[in-house]
Amino acid sequence: MKAAVFREHDKDPEKVVKIEDIEVPKLKPDEVLIKVEAASYNYNDLWAIWGRPIKVPMPHISGTDISGIVVELGEQVTSLAKGDRVVSHGNLSCRICSMCTSGREYDCEKRLVWGFQTGPLWGGYCQYAHLPEVNVAKINDNISFEDAAAISMVGMTSWHMLVDRARIKPGQTVLIMGGTSGVGMVGIQIAKLYDCTVIASAGNQQKMDK
């Protein structure tokens, strides 16, 4: 399969990211294989190429947010079927520690961001991506692959901030800093979903107009 691979860090992605032919991954029993239809680009994907703030496993495939179609199932998988339209949930956590079992998997000491801290050659910018069943969610037919891939990481981040931590309530006023960022744009929509009044900031007029 084709994959976007880099083998060294550089400030300029075009210098180091190359399309390579690599083996289609072999599945673990709890994993599914996804034919990737769309992927989004997050800041951690750029940080990985830069090698800042952390070095990443090499050779590296970036990509935390993907959507696509399930094409193969590990033998323990029960909740998904071939042909399902799915989106990735890129937080890999242990699921058995006290943080994970109390619903705070983001605070799991073993947490890894898929496509950023995983590897070698384990991320979403490839034709066939593999993930544990629990890190894959089905998407409705009326949601495009592009929309699904765009919302995964920023959507979870925004939801966690506004709903889980800030516990927004209808009628409140919510200030969204950086309203045109990925997290900000989803945050505006979540706050409106909760019937809040939204005030958003942005860095220039073009962003303000948007």
Ligand SMILES: [Zn+2]
């Ligand atoms: Zn854990």
